[in-house]
Amino acid sequence: MQSPAIDVSAWERVRLQYRRWLTIEDGFYDQATITANGQQAWANFAGPDxxxxxxxxIDHEWRFHDVEVTPFVSPTGEVQLAYNHFSDGGLEFGGWTVDEVCLVGHGQGIDPPDPPDPPDPGNDCGDGIVGQFEQCDDGNLENGDGCSAGCLWENDGSDDVGTDTDTGDDAGLWEPGSRGCGCTSDAPGSPERGAL
Structure with a gap:
């Protein structure tokens, strides 16, 4: 009999409490065990030979049983419990009968790890999306196509740095549509995107 994985991360200490009516041969021959995350948390007594x-x-009535399971809790704060019964087929008794199974926790538990930060959309140079720290993004990391591998505008060589030659025609500036890129964003409301 096995439980699903149970989240117990809210508690520092965790105990299994339940009622049982267990009848089983000496553990040298037959074993009744409780496992937590696959590790033995309790077993019936076994003679040496x-x-x-x-x-x-041999329980003669319903008995309350309390088992510490804290050492078996996973690093993510989960525990999976199982009641097991192994018999040699010789002398046989009734085995496990369990009821009122519960986990009791106390104390502050582990804090679950924070989820990873989502990727910052658009600030990956070469993804074709102009992010807040990019001047351009043409969807590649190649220099010489107007948008550098660092996503900065490239000069085509016709600008004369330091001289104001603004004639209003902006002939020396790189325009995405003029380089065969096909990734202009002149349409109203269209996002700034590069070639994908």
């Missing part, structure tokens, strides 16, 4: 294996576990 077959000569001394006569300490059978």
């Amino acid at each position: 077959d000569f001394d294996a006569s300490n059978h576990h």
